[in-house]
Amino acid sequence: MVSVRGLSILAAILGVASVMPVSLCAESAGAASAIHKQVSLPRVLVLATGGTISGKADNRSAIGYDAGAVTGQQLIAGVPGVEKLARLQVEQISNIASQNMNSQIWFKLAERIRQAFANNEADAIVITHGTDTMEETAFFLDNVVGDAGPVILTGAMRPSTAISADGPANMYEAVKVAVDPQARGRGVLVVLNDEVQSARAVSKMHTTALQTFHSPNLGPAGYVDPSSVRFVAPAKPRLHLDLPADHKLPRVQIVYAHADMDAQQIDHAVQDGARGIVIAGMGDGNVSTDALAGIERATKAGVVVVRSTRVGSGFVNRDVEVDDDHYGLVASMDLNPQKARILLQLLLANKKTLAADIQKAFSAGF
Structure with missing residues (x-):
């Protein structure tokens, strides 16, 4: 049997470009194909x-x-x-x-x-x-x-x-x-x-x-x-916000609504320096009368308040049981409290502080 080296020498003598056993050619071609496929x-x-x-x-x-x-x-x-x-x-x-x-x-x-x-x-x-x-x-x-x-x-x-x-x-x-x-x-x-x-x-x-x-x-x-x-669903319009250069997000607190709710947590959030508060409200983002009074104090102090809901699904609608226009509140739409908090943090970091402008961002795509 002639070796591969012998075939190569013979090919050189005869002036043939390449002489290789069929099995080796196939193996080499397979390896090259696999490499090409991986690279692509x-x-x-x-x-x-x-x-x-x-x-x-x-x-x-x-x-x-x-x-x-x-x-x-x-x-x-x-x-x-x-x-x-x-x-x-x-x-x-x-x-x-x-x-x-x-x-x-x-x-x-x-x-x-x-x-x-x-x-x-x-x-x-x-x-x-x-x-x-x-x-x-x-x-x-x-x-x-x-x-x-x-x-x-x-x-x-x-x-x-x-x-x-x-x-x-x-x-x-x-x-x-x-x-x-x-x-x-x-x-x-x-x-x-x-x-x-x-x-x-x-x-x-x-x-x-x-x-x-x-x-x-x-x-x-x-x-x-x-x-x-x-x-099965089309792509929806989305916001594109800048990352804060200092890698810091403003303080935004989530306050969970419940029966027998007072305004203590809301007042404490303001005292602790929160720039925003998200209410995980009952039903359609509702709170007690006492809590609403605390919310009004917060907005008058310059704190942005967003009404979300503790319910697992559904939209929070504006001006239904709560007069959002009167109190200067933002309705979270479909966003749950944890996501409403993130969006509010990013908007505040991007110098969006007016309730009307923040509402537009929360309503984007709807």
Whole structure:
């Protein structure tokens, strides 16, 4: 049998450009094809922040776990087939339980996202995040990062070491949505449990169920499974607000309404230097007569007050049971208290202080 080296020498003598065994040619061509396919895949930057998706089970209870025990790189390594969807680069922004999420990490995420798209480092971004504050992070980012490219948040309700952990499937589908052309121009999206939700609409609605994220007022933006991505709702207009240069958000307090409510918490918020107050009101954002008197004192002191609702769904309407025009209040529309707080913080940081201007921002898209 003639060796490969012998064939090469023979080819040189005969003046033949190349002589290679058929099997080696096929193997070389296959490798080249695989390399070309990998290089042509979309680039996805994964920003890991921790949460249950990065958690490990703990024996303190049947469902106990420690969040943020697994790195983003380890998480990606446990998702079969995701490497066929995109070229992944992983960065660890933080590794915390999401109840410890804070505005400084929000600023870090927002600036890294802007940088990645401005420098053409990625075609899309996926953020792994705990579920408790995921809707708040998504909504904050949706208002400040613009439409340079798709940004997807995903997480899990079960830790990575649990039986039937949901993290790998959620991660796979988040990447699948991120690289889908239909995801462009839709702002920040949340992908879990085969559903795609918009940042403005989505809320965590159950303490432990896998299907915990819903969009009670607007419905899901779309659906995803390992074979397809289907958007069922059109993209809506969104605000684009500047990040405060000093990385500080104004103090805005949430006051929860209840039976036998007085104005003490409202008065204390003003005394503590709050520039804004969000009322998690009863029903259509209602409060007691005593609390309303406290709200009037707050607005006269220059504090912006937004009426939201503690109810899980529905819009807060203007001038129904509360005379918003008289008291100078803002109706939160579809935004729950936690999202209303974030939007008010960003508006105040962008020098929006008049109730009428703030109301326009809350009503954007409706």
